[in-house]
Ligand SMILES: [Zn+2]
């Protein structure tokens with residue numbers, strides 16, 4: 345499996361370390377979240393994405409979805425498929441594709457000439473298979489219904505745990521995953537904003553470390569979702585944890601597992 349964190353700011357130089365929006369590509373064809381995929385590269389490159397899995401309904405995870413859906417519309421009968429739990433798909437219908445924020449692509453897609461997207465329910469504790477990868481959805485602990493994912497292609501498995509505060513079930517599942525190769529875990533706010541992390545159900549480096557103690561596997565950990573405004577401070581506090589297997593995920597770098 346190859347993962348790539350999509351960059352999410354517009355900058356004149358290579359210095360684009362700020363993650364304002366969240367999207368992780370797996371094998372170029374599956375996107376976890378749609379924060380930035382519609383602002384990424386070119387429509388041709390975006391067209392490679394055939395499946396979009398939404399963790400939850402927050403805007404940093406679906407900001408570019410309406411633009412992406414428009415960019416990749418080709419009129420083909422098998423459009424991109426968007427997956428989410430029932431509450432997430434309800435939000436898409438009522439809050440995004442509602443003919444006010446954006447055209448109702450869900451309704452339009454019922455007609456053969458305007459197949460913009462397919463919507464599929466993917467509930468927690470279900471496993472689906474996409475492009476040879478078994479993907480399991482598991483509830484994690486955030487202020488709105490949110491899932492993490494385990495991707496398993498037989499050879500390798502990876503976990504994706506974001507957005508979340510302290511959580512249990514996904515760690516139990518990952519500990520049973522014999523072929524686990526990596527975990528992507530959120531760390532959003534610096535330690536002095538623990539109160540804000542608590543009310544918004546996110547992690548700080550301090551609680552990030554506590555979560556990692558629940559993982560009984562010695563695999564690389566890739567930190568994601570560092571809040572842009574505090575990025576450098578969070579990165580320093582993560583480095584100060586002195587955990588040799590923890591890395592800050594680099595943008596547009598292909599990690600192969
Ligand atoms: Zn969130």
Ligand SMILES: [Zn+2]
Nearest residue numbers: 402404405507
């Ligand atoms: Zn978020």
